[in-house]
Amino acid sequence: MRFEQSIKVKAPATVANMVCGFDILGFAVAEPYDEMIVTLREQPGISITHTDDHGLPTDPDNNVAGVTLQAMLSELTIPVGFDVTIHKHIKPGSGLGSSAASAAGVAVAANHLLGELFDKELLVQFAMNGEKLASGVKHADNITPCIYGGITLIRSIFPLDIISLPSPQLFVTIVHPQIEVKTADARSILKKQVYLKDAIKQWGNIAGLVSGILQSDYALISRSLEDVIIEPVRSILIPGFDEIKERSKSAGALGGGISGSGPSIFMLSQSLETAVSVEQQMQQVFQKMNLLHYTYVTTVSSGGVQIVSE
Structure with a gap:
């Protein structure tokens, strides 16, 4: 050396x-x-x-x-x-x-x-x-x-x-509202126990997501991008989250959610054109709220x- x-x-x-x-x-x-x-x-x-x-x-x-x-x-x-x-x-x-x-x-x-x-x-x-x-x-x-x-x-x-x-081609749209959510705080609000029915649904989604990734099955990836345990709790810390998710999927996104512990939100798309449309929807939500934000249109690297x- x-x-x-x-x-x-x-x-x-x-x-x-x-x-x-x-x-x-x-x-x-x-x-x-x-x-x-x-x-x-x-x-x-x-x-x-x-x-x-x-x-x-x-x-x-x-x-x-x-x-x-x-x-x-x-x-x-x-x-x-x-x-x-x-x-x-x-x-x-x-x-x-x-x-x-x-x-x-x-x-x-x-x-x-x-x-x-x-x-x-x-x-x-x-x-x-x-x-x-x-x-x-x-x-x-x-x-x-x-x-x-x-x-x-x-x-x-x-x-x-x-x-x-091995990842299929996926475009990623990210919006980062200029608020801070500390990881330790986001962990502290999580439930310590979950219902068995929720755990079963979550296991099915995880298995479906991994299978969709391995098979490049975009429809399966989309169906599996659902969280019934963590997101319902953490999303309350992120203003505009539900609207951004709804508008992004209407714009053609496969789905997405909270990036890590937040406050950034990500959406996956099959094409660059869709990813850009999703970015516009994200921007409109936070502009309406007068909340400073940054967006990225990128890919899984x-x-x-x-x-x-x-």
């Missing part, structure tokens, strides 16, 4: 849950993405610099990238350190995997500088420490697609069992964290 070598990476935003797949399904999108520069140094320690204005902590103990690197360094037998510069385009609290992008991005970059010592599954395990810091839970439905790319299924966390799902320069 060469010390003082730097690498620049792009870490994509991710959509977790995919409506019915709470904590087990997620996918990466082509944009937005965070940019990170990571430098390997001979002197032990971790330094973190943010070039954005989100006010995130730079103390490695309180930064998701920092605790991810600490987990990685604990597995090394040689004393090394890292300098990390982060520019976040994925706003914290957006529901688009902002913390996952920092954790996954630094894990992939550091691993590359170390000569690819660790496989992707281990990188996910390191980066999950960042998610625990951010939300209190070691969930992997953002981390995994951010590292693996595409759509991923986390069958189990302990032990970690990851399945990559086959790639995860990308190395863009060395």
Whole structure:
């Protein structure tokens, strides 16, 4: 390995849950993405610099990238350190995997500088420490697609069992209203118990969604994009959610829902034309409410964290 070598990476935003797949399904999108520069140094320690204005902590103990690197360094037998510069385009609290992008991005970059010592599954395990810091839970439905790319299924966390799902062509429309929903808060309002009839319906939707993805069956994907457990609770935190969902489906969207814990809302479409029409419907709802918002029309990305320069 060469010390003082730097690498620049792009870490994509991710959509977790995919409506019915709470904590087990997620996918990466082509944009937005965070940019990170990571430098390997001979002197032990971790330094973190943010070039954005989100006010995130730079103390490695309180930064998701920092605790991810600490987990990685604990597995090394040689004393090394890292300098990390982060520019976040994925706003914290957006529901688009902002913390996952920092954790996954630094894990992939550091691993590359170390000569690819660790496989992707281990990188996910390191980066999950960042998610625990951010939300209190070691969930992997953002981390995994951010590292693996595409759509991923986390069958189990302990032990970690990851399945990559070959995705049909899917266009993604995302609207991010400028309100904040913290992941920890969104988790705290969830019901601790569910009715068996709801669990059975949810299992059927998850199985149908995975089958639809594997078979490129858009009609089955559409029928399966239904959440009877999480969405009815969390959607109350997002103004205009029901109207956006109704108008998006009327515009031709296959379906969609809350991205992660919100407040962003995503919709899947079979064509770019439909995805753009859905964007217009989303914009109209929030314009009517005088609520500042940003929209993205993108695709499910086959790639995860990308190395863009060395």
